[in-house]
Amino acid sequence: MAERTFYNEVLTDHNLHPDNKYQLKDPNRVKEGVNPSCGDDIILQLKYNDGIIEEASFVGEGCAISQASADIMINLVIGKTKEEALKLSDIFLRMIKGEASDEEIEELEEGGALKDISHMPARVKCAVLGWRTLDEILNEDE
Amino acid sequence: MGYTFTKEENDRIRASFPLLANRDIIYMDNAATTQKPVEVMEAWRKYYEHDNANPFRGVYGLSVDATDAYEDSRKQVADFIGAASSGEIVFTRNASESVNLLAASLCEQILEQGDEIIVSIAEHHSNFLPWQQAAKRYGAKVVFFECEEDGSFRAEKLKSLINDKTKILAITHLSNVLGRVNDIKEFARICHENDVLISVDGAQSVPHIPVNVKELDVDFLQFSGHKMLAPMGIGVLYGKEKLLDKMPPYMYGGEMIETVTRENATYAELPHKFEAGTVNVGGAVALAAAVRYYNELGFETIMNRERALTKAAMEKMKSIDGIKILGSDDPKEHEGIITFITDGVHPHDVAAIMDAEGVCVRAGHHCAQPLLQYLYDIREKKYAGGISTTRVSLAFYNTMEEVERMAEAVAKIRPEMGII
Numbered sequence: 001m002a003e004r005t006f007y008n009e010v011l012t013d014h015n016l017h018p019d020n021k022y023q024l025k026d027p028n029r030v031k032e033g034v035n036p037s038c039g040d041d042i043i044l045q046l047k048y049n050d051g052i053i054e055e056a057s058f059v060g061e062g063c064a065i066s067q068a069s070a071d072i073m074i075n076l077v078i079g080k081t082k083e084e085a086l087k088l089s090d091i092f093l094r095m096i097k098g099e100a101s102d103e104e105i106e107e108l109e110e111g112g113a114l115k116d117i118s119h120m121p122a123r124v125k126c127a128v129l130g131w132r133t134l135d136e137i138l139n140e141d142e
Numbered sequence: 143m144g145y146t147f148t149k150e151e152n153d154r155i156r157a158s159f160p161l162l163a164n165r166d167i168i169y170m171d172n173a174a175t176t177q178k179p180v181e182v183m184e185a186w187r188k189y190y191e192h193d194n195a196n197p198f199r200g201v202y203g204l205s206v207d208a209t210d211a212y213e214d215s216r217k218q219v220a221d222f223i224g225a226a227s228s229g230e231i232v233f234t235r236n237a238s239e240s241v242n243l244l245a246a247s248l249c250e251q252i253l254e255q256g257d258e259i260i261v262s263i264a265e266h267h268s269n270f271l272p273w274q275q276a277a278k279r280y281g282a283k284v285v286f287f288e289c290e291e292d293g294s295f296r297a298e299k300l301k302s303l304i305n306d307k308t309k310i311l312a313i314t315h316l317s318n319v320l321g322r323v324n325d326i327k328e329f330a331r332i333c334h335e336n337d338v339l340i341s342v343d344g345a346q347s348v349p350h351i352p353v354n355v356k357e358l359d360v361d362f363l364q365f366s367g368h369k370m371l372a373p374m375g376i377g378v379l380y381g382k383e384k385l386l387d388k389m390p391p392y393m394y395g396g397e398m399i400e401t402v403t404r405e406n407a408t409y410a411e412l413p414h415k416f417e418a419g420t421v422n423v424g425g426a427v428a429l430a431a432a433v434r435y436y437n438e439l440g441f442e443t444i445m446n447r448e449r450a451l452t453k454a455a456m457e458k459m460k461s462i463d464g465i466k467i468l469g470s471d472d473p474k475e476h477e478g479i480i481t482f483i484t485d486g487v488h489p490h491d492v493a494a495i496m497d498a499e500g501v502c503v504r505a506g507h508h509c510a511q512p513l514l515q516y517l518y519d520i521r522e523k524k525y526a527g528g529i530s531t532t533r534v535s536l537a538f539y540n541t542m543e544e545v546e547r548m549a550e551a552v553a554k555i556r557p558e559m560g561i562i
Contacts, residue, residue, distance in 0.1 A: 007495065012560035016486075038490050038506065039530050061528050063488035064559060123494065 006120070007064065010113035014068035019075060021067070024057040029140070032060075033133030035125045040066040044133045051082050063126050065117065070130030072110045082138050089131045096124055145450040147542050155439070155539050168501045168544045173318050173346060173479055173508075173535035175368045182371055185431030186424050197423055198397055198414075212423045215430035216413075222433045223344075223363065224354035225380055229412040232379040232386070233426055237345040238268035240364035240379035241312075243392040243416060244341060245272035248362075251389050252309055252339075255281035260303050260338075262287040262295060262313040263516050264320065267509045269343040269364070273312050286512070287313065291520060293320035293469040297328050304336045311340045315347035315363075319510050319533070320469035321452075321479030323351065330359045339385070345369055349537075350448060350477050352441045355380055367425060371432035376425030379416070386412050393418040439538070447538040448478045451545055455480055455534060458549035464556050468517060468531060478536035481508070484552075486561045489532040495558050496532075499551035504533045 027045035034041050040062030047055040056074045060067075073092070077085040092111055094100040098118040105112045117127040156162055158179035162169060169177060189211055195202070197209040216228045225231055234240045253259075259273050263286050277284045285303055289295050300311070311333050316323050326342055333340040341362040347353050348363075349370035355363055362385070367376035381389075391398060391409055395418035400408040409415040436444070453473040459465050464485035469475065484492050493505035507514050507530055514529040534548060556562070 007491070007558050009560070012558075016560050039528060063490040065491070120494070123490075126490065 006114075006116040008113055010072075010110050011064060011068045014071040014110070015064035018067065018071040020057045020071050021059060022057050023059060024055060027055075027057075029137050031133050031137040031140075033129045033136075035062075035066070035129055038063065038126065040126055040129050042066065042070050042129060042133065044070070044130065044137060046137060048082075048138075053077050053080055053082075053085060058130065062129070063123075065114070065123050065126040066129045069111075069114055069127045070133075072113070073130045073134065076109060076111060077134065085134065086138060089135050092131050093128060096127055144453070145446040147447070147450070151443075152541050156541075158435075159539055162539065166500060168540075168547055170534045170536060170540065170544070170548060171502045171504050172537035172540075173369070173533065174504055175374065176349065176371050176537055177539070178373065179371055179432075179435055181435050182373070182428045182431045186373065186428040189424050189427040194423070196420055208423055211427050212421065215423075215426040218430040218433050219378060219426075222436070223348065223380060224356045226356065227383060230355075230380055230383050230386065232381070232413040232416040233421060234364075234377040234379055235375055235422070236366040236368065236377035237343065237364040238366075238377075240377050241269050241272045241341075241343070243379055244362055244364070244381070245276045247389040247392045247416075248310070248339070248385075249276035249280055249282075253277075253280040253282050256307055257282040257309045258285050258305070258307045259283070260285045260287050260300070260308060260311045260313075262289070262324075264289055264293065264295075264314055264317045264510065264513045265312065266314065266318055266343060266345065267511070268345075269312055269314060269341075270512065273310070282309075283307075287311070288516065289513075291517075292471075292475070293317060293322040295324050295329075297325065297332060300329060300332055304332070304338060308336065308338050311338055312343070313340070314343040314345075315353065316344075316350065316477055316479075317469075317510075317513070318346050318479065319481050319508050319513055319531075321346075321476035321481075322469055323347065323475075323477060326358045326360060330361075334359070346477075346479070351445065361385055367429040367432065370429075371435055372429040373425055376422050376429045378429075383412060386416070391415050391418070395419045397421070444538040447540075448536055449474065451536045451540050451542065452476050452478050452480065454542060455536065455545045455548065458545065459534075459552055462549070462553050464561070465552060479533065480535070481531045481533040482552075483531055484555050487555055487559050489530040491559060492532045492555050495555050496548075496551045499547070499554065501548050501551045503548075504535070506530050508533055 024045040029046040029048045032043045042058050042060035045057050058070045091100050091104045114127050159177045161177045193207040193211045195205040195208040197212050216231050220228045220231045330340045339361045342360045344363045344365040348365040363380040368374040398410050398415050398418040456473045466483045468481045489505035496503050518529045
């Protein structure tokens, strides 16, 4: 039998009732993230000033994993500096590869709910879509 | 009423499919590829253990045996689809390669600037992109033949699309998304009345219903071995001899020539001029074994089983809240293919949850984006996953118990995702 399903309550709740899925008013950083093979498509929007993520939101379409992961990510990175956000992103990506420690995963708070994706290679791209897009947005030239 | 699945018949059929016993899964992605019976694998093995050499080239007996194995397989495939002769069967890697060969070669021969190719909206990308590209190359136009909401294609609509510029109609026999069989015989008649060639994608029809090219009077037909019990890497392009004869080669190289000089070459007879390089004899032999398997089990049994399974599956799925099946409401119009939307749940989550229950189904656009976009636009407007859907596709080796477990898995999807 295949892996038991990992659609836990944290994940389904963020999918059905996202906190951060809306059009941000006057964002100054906007980036689209796409998984062409499965059709996940999100647009990440930030108000990013003086190296700090002041506000963030996303819009788009995709599977529950891509949507919930982006929503959880935004809760985590609002108010964070670029360096803090990139550090969280690094932990998240390592968690998905099964390489992060329990202490590190704790820093991800609800993001830890996606830990079991490491057993689902077909869904990794969905889980990291938001984080990958955030990395790109933050690493754009100032 | 209905077909009785006996334990004896189930056991006998499933004994031929080791994978179904080796893995604790319910395999319902048969429209993508089927599992392989031992009879087919044995034929492949026997060829490589007894008859393998490079065919056509050798003077020695073993090479002649390899040639015979290949050509005998071709004959069996020709008979299976009612072709007039072996020369009308070109072996390729798969249906995609068959369409690429056909579109490139035929369009080089007949297509002129301003010509039109009619392509049905329901085509798999493999029976669309080669025509789209050929049209671009020769300044021709692709015209879409659109279906009704239930997936049916109207002859009247086809007639209205044909004009003096129309050269080719490319259409599927059995949609890989909706499961509906198109009235190819009627479409062929209309095409021929108007001097239009008809090319049919048989990738889903040849494995599930009897297909006779003479009866349908199609000019070309393509299908893949791997969707009909044979290994991956062997496919077929059927074409009427008088048409294939005039078409230029598609690939150049060994074995497809008659004579070669420094400046020029003349090409071999049909079908060899379309089979450059060393061919896939093992694949052809295995495909012939698959054909024998079909003939021995018989389409009557195959269709009785698949139709009864489809009917049961659709009835169970329809009774589940939030499940909507695309295409016709009538199971007879589905031939084992049930594509559905789950209200509020993205198809990739649907497939993942079903996988956790051991049921293998396909999620996505099924390589038919124009059709899914079209259906989405005309009816569905908005649902989780955009144009993507989930597809259950059955084969004769599936059982009623499996259908029941599949439906139980479908019933779990929305509760699992927090939607009651």
